[in-house]
Amino acid sequence: MKASSVVTLFALLVCTSPGLAQSSPQLSFDVLKSLQGNWQGKDSLGHPVKATFRLTGKGSALMSEYAEADQNEDMISMFHVDGDRFWLLDVNPRPGATLDIFEPPQGSLFGLHMAACAGNLAAAPIYPPNAKAAAIAYAENDIASVPALEWPSWTADRPQPKTVVKAGEPVCTVFACDSAAASAKSVADARRRMVLAWMHRG
Numbered sequence: 794m795k796a797s798s799v800v801t802l803f804a805l806l807v808c809t810s811p812g813l814a815q816s817s818p819q820l821s822f823d824v825l826k827s828l829q830g831n832w833q834g835k836d837s838l839g840h841p842v843k844a845t846f847r848l849t850g851k852g853s854a855l856m857s858e859y860a861e862a863d864q865n866e867d868m869i870s871m872f873h874v875d876g877d878r879f880w881l882l883d884v885n886p887r888p889g890a891t892l893d894i895f896e897p898p899q900g901s902l903f904g905l906h907m908a909a910c911a912g913n914l915a916a917a918p919i920y921p922p923n924a925k926a927a928a929i930a931y932a933e934n935d936i937a938s939v940p941a942l943e944w945p946s947w948t949a950d951r952p953q954p955k956t957v958v959k960a961g962e963p964v965c966t967v968f969a970c971d972s973a974a975a976s977a978k979s980v981a982d983a984r985r986r987m988v989l990a991w992m993h994r995g
Contacts (some may be wrong), residue, residue: 796800803941812952814905816876818874818876818877818879818961819833819874820969821874821879822855822872822873822874822879825846825855825856825857825872826844826848826862828846828855828857829846829847829848830846831843831845832844832845834954836861840861841861842860842861843859843860844858844859844860844938845856845857845928846858850873854871854873854876855871855872856869856870856871857869857870857871857872858867860924861937863984868883868884869883869884870882870883870884870910871884874897880935889959890955893927893949893966893968894925894926894927895925923969923970923971923972923977924972924973924974924976924977925969925970925977926968926969926970926971926974926977926978926980926981926982927967927968927981928963928969928978928982928984928985929963929964929966929967929985930960930964930965930966930967930985930988930989931961931963931964932959932960932961932962932963932964932989932992933960933962933989934960934993935957935958935959936956936957936958936959936964936993937957937994938954938955938957939952939953939954939955939956939957939958939964939992940954940991940994941954942954942991946964947967947968947969947984948965948967948984948988949965949968950963950965950966950967952963952964955985958992964988964989964992965988967981967984967988968981968984969981969984
């Protein structure tokens with residue numbers, strides 16, 4: 794078992810690799826393939842973590858599996874090159890973490906996935922036309938009673954009125970869409986703060 798900090802090692806590869814600096818998808822993929830094997834270390838909070846990197850799909854994709862020692866769920870990511878595009882897919886145990894962002898305007902992303910598993914592939918990949926962002930609004934202070942609200946459509950996982958929420962617990966999820974990733978993130982953050990302000994209205 795190799796001993797190292799997985800996060801630090803990955804960051805160094807991303808920042809220092811000539812392949813990544815040249816913006817060549819195949820060169821970037823070749824650099825990531827050097828991570829093949831088993832790794833262990835600690836995360837930023839000092840918790841022990843393990844990671845495994847291995848090639849799959851006859852060498853066309855690199856799969857990483859990341860797990861904390863005291864957790865029963867692993868985070869799996871897939872790295873893949875398709876022509877001049879470099880793809881990273883995060884397979885999260887909580888479906889909404891991925892589906893919420895990439896859900897198409899019409900239809901269902903999970904429905905497309907199930908259809909693909911049955912051999913019915915979409916005519917063309919569905920790429921989001923704009924940048925999308927999601928954020929979880931965590932209570933900054935205890936909320937004695939969630940007020941009755943007309944929740945906007947850009948929220949999900951909404952609590953029922955009169956729910957008690959302790960500081961640090963999630964209140965809801967907010968979404969945003971904009972032309973660029975930075976602006977979408979900014980809108981999502983503004984909406985997160987807006988929701989938290991509503992929790993303490995008289």
